Every structure is written in C-alpha cells, then in structure tokens.
Amino acid sequence: MTDLKHKILAMAKDDLEAIEEALLLNLKPHLDLVAQVAGHLLFSGGKRLRPLLMILSARICGYKMHDDKKLSTVFEYLHTASLLHDDIVDGASIRRGRPVAHSIWGNPTVVLVGDFLLARSLSIAAETGFINAIKIIAKITENMSQGEIQQLMKKGDFDFSEKEYMEVIRRKTSVLIQGACSVGALIANAPKKKETALSEYGLNLGYAFQMADDLLDYTSDTDVLGKEVGADLKEGKLTLPVIFALNNADSKDRSFMEKVIKNKDFSVHNFKALVELLVKYGGIQYTKKMAVKYVDRAKEAIYLFKNSETKELLLDVADYVLVRRF
Amino acid sequence: MTDLKHKILAMAKDDLEAIEEALLLNLKPHLDLVAQVAGHLLFSGGKRLRPLLMILSARICGYKMHDDKKLSTVFEYLHTASLLHDDIVDGASIRRGRPVAHSIWGNPTVVLVGDFLLARSLSIAAETGFINAIKIIAKITENMSQGEIQQLMKKGDFDFSEKEYMEVIRRKTSVLIQGACSVGALIANAPKKKETALSEYGLNLGYAFQMADDLLDYTSDTDVLGKEVGADLKEGKLTLPVIFALNNADSKDRSFMEKVIKNKDFSVHNFKALVELLVKYGGIQYTKKMAVKYVDRAKEAIYLFKNSETKELLLDVADYVLVRRF
Numbered sequence: 099m100t101d102l103k104h105k106i107l108a109m110a111k112d113d114l115e116a117i118e119e120a121l122l123l124n125l126k127p128h129l130d131l132v133a134q135v136a137g138h139l140l141f142s143g144g145k146r147l148r149p150l151l152m153i154l155s156a157r158i159c160g161y162k163m164h165d166d167k168k169l170s171t172v173f174e175y176l177h178t179a180s181l182l183h184d185d186i187v188d189g190a191s192i193r194r195g196r197p198v199a200h201s202i203w204g205n206p207t208v209v210l211v212g213d214f215l216l217a218r219s220l221s222i223a224a225e226t227g228f229i230n231a232i233k234i235i236a237k238i239t240e241n242m243s244q245g246e247i248q249q250l251m252k253k254g255d256f257d258f259s260e261k262e263y264m265e266v267i268r269r270k271t272s273v274l275i276q277g278a279c280s281v282g283a284l285i286a287n288a289p290k291k292k293e294t295a296l297s298e299y300g301l302n303l304g305y306a307f308q309m310a311d312d313l314l315d316y317t318s319d320t321d322v323l324g325k326e327v328g329a330d331l332k333e334g335k336l337t338l339p340v341i342f343a344l345n346n347a348d349s350k351d352r353s354f355m356e357k358v359i360k361n362k363d364f365s366v367h368n369f370k371a372l373v374e375l376l377v378k379y380g381g382i383q384y385t386k387k388m389a390v391k392y393v394d395r396a397k398e399a400i401y402l403f404k405n406s407e408t409k410e411l412l413l414d415v416a417d418y419v420l421v422r423r424f
Numbered sequence: 425m426t427d428l429k430h431k432i433l434a435m436a437k438d439d440l441e442a443i444e445e446a447l448l449l450n451l452k453p454h455l456d457l458v459a460q461v462a463g464h465l466l467f468s469g470g471k472r473l474r475p476l477l478m479i480l481s482a483r484i485c486g487y488k489m490h491d492d493k494k495l496s497t498v499f500e501y502l503h504t505a506s507l508l509h510d511d512i513v514d515g516a517s518i519r520r521g522r523p524v525a526h527s528i529w530g531n532p533t534v535v536l537v538g539d540f541l542l543a544r545s546l547s548i549a550a551e552t553g554f555i556n557a558i559k560i561i562a563k564i565t566e567n568m569s570q571g572e573i574q575q576l577m578k579k580g581d582f583d584f585s586e587k588e589y590m591e592v593i594r595r596k597t598s599v600l601i602q603g604a605c606s607v608g609a610l611i612a613n614a615p616k617k618k619e620t621a622l623s624e625y626g627l628n629l630g631y632a633f634q635m636a637d638d639l640l641d642y643t644s645d646t647d648v649l650g651k652e653v654g655a656d657l658k659e660g661k662l663t664l665p666v667i668f669a670l671n672n673a674d675s676k677d678r679s680f681m682e683k684v685i686k687n688k689d690f691s692v693h694n695f696k697a698l699v700e701l702l703v704k705y706g707g708i709q710y711t712k713k714m715a716v717k718y719v720d721r722a723k724e725a726i727y728l729f730k731n732s733e734t735k736e737l738l739l740d741v742a743d744y745v746l747v748r749r750f
Contacts, residue, residue, distance in 0.1 A: 127570070128570045128574075129570055129573055129574060129577070131573060131577060132570060132573060183535055183536065183539060186531070186532070186535060187532035187535060187536060188532075205512070205531070206512065206513035206514075206576055207573060207576060209509055209512060209513060209535055210509065210513060210569045210570075210572050210573045210576065211569070211573065212539075213509060213538075213539075213542065213565065213568075213569035213572075214566060214569040214570060214573070216539065216542055216543070216565070217542070217562055217563075217565030217566040217568075217569055218566055220546045220558075220561075220562040220565070221559070221562035221563055221565075221566055223562075224555065224558045224559040224562045225559065227555055229550065229553055229555055229558075232546075232550045232555075232558060233547070233550040233551065236543055236546040236547035236549075236550045237543075237547055239539065239542070239543030239546070239547075240540060240543040240544055240547055242539075242543075243536045243537070243539035243540040243543055244453065244454045244455055244458060244536075244540060246536050246539075247455055247457060247458060247533060247536045247537065247540070248454075248455060250532055250533060250536065251455070251457060
C-alpha cells in the first residue's frame, strides 16, 4: 500500500466506518435475494470514494447536521447500480477480483437489482427532503445512462475522437463525482462560490479518475487490476491512450493496431505489441499528462477554502487518483 | 371497439392529446438513439391509462394549475422503463404486436435506455418540486423492481400461492397505478380522506388490471393480444388461473398440468388441453370473479366524491378493465 493511501485511510477512518454502517442500514431490500446480489458487489472492497467526497464537501462548507451519512449512500448505491448494469452491457466476467454478479445470478436478476438500487438511491434522496439535491441526483442518472449508451454506440469506431471521449467520460463518470461534491455543499447551505468550487473539484477529479482507470487496462496485471487486462479493447472500447496513439501512428502501425482491435480474440503477443505502440506514439504518456492536468485543476478549484484537515484530505484524494495503480 | 372504449376515448380526448404532447416534449434525450429506442415502445399505441388516471385524480380533487400534464408523463415513462427491462428479463419477443426493442437494438442498449427512462421520470418529478410526490414515485420504482424479482424467483415453482401472487402483482402493477392516483390527489392538496380514496381506487384497479391481463394469456388469440398466447406459461410464470386450477385439480390432472408447464416447448394441443383444465377446475372463472371484485372495490372507494364527468370517467375506466379483451 502506498504511503498516501495509508494516510488517507487513517484520516478518513471514522467517516469510512460510518459510511459502511450507513450502506448496510439504508439498503432495506424486501427480499433476501436483493440483499445478496446487491451485497456481492456493494461489499466487495469498494473505496467509497463518492460518499466520502460528499461528506468531506459538506464538512468543508461547515455542515454540522446528521443527514450526511445517509445521503452519502446514494452515491455508492448509484455507482453500484451502474456497475451492475455496465458489467452486463460490457459482457464483463471479473470485477474487483470476483466473478461479476450476472455470472452467478444471471442477467435478468441483476438488471432488476440494478433497478432497485437506482430506485433506492432516489428514495433515500427524497427521504432527506433536499429538493435541489434530488434534482442533481436524478440528473446524474440521466447522464450516466446516456454516457454508457454513447460509449456503446461508439464501440469499434476508429473515428472516436478525444472530444467525444471526454463527453462520454464526463457523463458516465465525472457527473457522479461532481454531483457528490455539489450535494455536499448544498446540504451545508454553502454560498454559490463554494458550491461551484466543489463542483469543479469533483468534475475534474472525475475526468482524472476515469483516465487513470482507462490507463490501467494497458499498464496493469490482471491480479492487480481485479479484472481482465485488455478488456476494454476486447469490447472495442477505445479510450484515450488508444485514441491518441491511433491519431499519431504512421499508416502501417495504425493499420496493425486497427487489425488487433478488430480481432477481438487477439493474442497476448499482439496485445503486448499494441501496448508498445501506445508507448511509441505517446498514448500512455499523453493520458498520464492529461490525468495530472485534471488533478491539478481539481486541486486549484478548492484553493479558496482555508486550510483544514478536510481540505488536506480532499487534496490528498485528488493526488491519490494518480498513484492509485500506475 | 366496445361502446365503453368509445365513450372513454371521447370523454378523455383532450386529456389524451395533451398527454401525448407532453410525452414527446418531456423525453428530452441527448442522443437520437435513445429517442428511437424509447420511442419504439413509448409511441406504439399504449393506452396512457396511468397518466390519465393521475390527471383525473387531480381534477376530481379540484386541481386547477398546469403541472399535471408534465407530471403525468412520469407514470408512462416509468411504465415504459419497466416494460423494456421486463421484456429482457422474460425473454419476450413481441409486445403490442411489434418486435420487442431488445430484438432490434440488443439487450445492452435497451437496459440503458430503460435506465434513462427511470432517471428521466425522477428528474421530471424533481423539476415539479412536489417532495411528497417524489417520495411516492421513488417508492413505486423500488416496489416494481422487487415485484419483478420476486416473480422471477418463483418461476416454475408449483407451490407459488395465491397470497404470493397477490403480493407480486401489488408490487409490480398496482403500486404504479395507485401512485398515479395518489400523486394526482397530492398535487391538488386534497384532504387525506380523498387522497386515501383515490389511492384505494388505484390499488384495487391495479389488481383487477393485472388479473385481467393474466387471463388474456389463456383466453385470447395472438393477433388480438399483440403478444404470444401462452407466453407466461412458457416462462414458467404461474398466474392466478393456473394457481387456482392446480390447487383444485385431482392428482392426475395436476400432474398433467405440471408436466405441460415444465416442458416449456409445449405443443398447441397440450396448451389447449391445459386451458380446458383451467376451465374445468374453475381457474378462469375464479380469476374473472376476483377481477370483478377488485373493480367493485375500486369503484366503491371513490363513492365519497360527488357526481361529475370526471367521476363518471374514473368509474368507466374501472369497468373497462373487465371488458378490455375478454
């Protein structure tokens, strides 16, 4: 474990425990099967990044009430719902080192459990009564489903541009993290300036987070990653390292890369050759550079808050995105 | 077309047109594909029962503002989202006489478009700002997903009881219709007594509606039904006509019925023999009787409202459930 991870876990210990408790307490399924299926992914070692960011955002704006833990579960439930449906959509087989839920319980059950988690999120938001938070949360889900659809439409499309990639990851990843931060500010009745700052922090962190995640598919081992390396490419999902390299490769290398990607059952040998081309044409380096840029933007966005332990933690979480696993 | 249907369509003409317009106006997808996939089912001749009931419930409580049309779309979008996911879960092939969406666009896209419609519903509810309505709407979705899961768990289970059947149809069908009526009363600031009356009307109508629907699977032709006759049984989905007949059949007939149901590729001949047993053991008659009972309860529930065109329409809609297609 990195030192930074140690430090974050130590500083956020109480919050993370409270989040874990709230996640168990607020799921409230009517059926044991729902608890089992949802629990399989929900309690499989997720980092609780989204609920933690909501709680920290509220705290840095002076929040002193007790709705934050409960409301924070919304962001983990939404995230889990989205992962359940995405793993079906992507035909994934492993997640966090475990077989995906639909390989155990079948697609039909998992589609419905995802629906339950979506609905549960919105019920919890409604129970807390913050109408502006509810609006943000409903919009997040609209964006996430559309981001996923857009990504699905563009699978195997070699003209998928960096701009389109940014639009897809904004919808499917950034708006949820952004929303968690905004809602934190909202429930603390923060002035507009602070809410905007935290919203910007979340948005930029979201971009960085997804870029780092997309890099891992090319720079990690299956054991470390907890899912298959090269899985994105096997689905024809083009991410920034590939988009950048394709745009900069000479025609011979580009056509080799296209051939590997089109042949979804590429060999380990060909995959390694492709990763070498990602390095040769700067796709890996460029993506790292962009991730760093967005982390910097995230950190700059909260510059206006005065120093505190909470601010330090928000800055550390931003840095952690970069050292996570590459 | 029956006289009653004619009468309802004439009386509700303006409302139905306004609903149609609102459904187009409020979908607001970012992607054309979403509009296309959602529209395939959304604009395929649905009866708009749920939005109509919300509008009539508001009106009978004296509602005079202009949020009702927009808010009513929530109940059609939720219904559509649920049908999209259910058709995947059930492996259905035809709906309203057309190929199901997932047979055209594939399961992944349709799962995500269903998610979009779910999210869109809750966004619209949030936009109108009625917090109590939002709470009801989020709870409806929780119930619907759990009702579907429970039904899925019980497929092929010959011990599925009438009580469990009632619980499943309450969650998957009745709560949505009940919610539409409750929300109508809520936005009209109706006194508790009127809200409860309309909630009871919707709940009981929902039961009757689902029973009538389940009957059609045994009493209709594929052409009239718009989907395959016997489809429920092919999925192992036991509904009231079958549950009642199984419980009352002698052991020889019961084991014949079980054999037909277990063999999902039963012949037309065997299906007809099974339907004859449903008649012989009173399963068809009992289900009709129960549907009538719940329609009567629905009508009795709104007894307290003074006579008006709106009340007449609510009573007619209740009766229509029974003559719909059997």
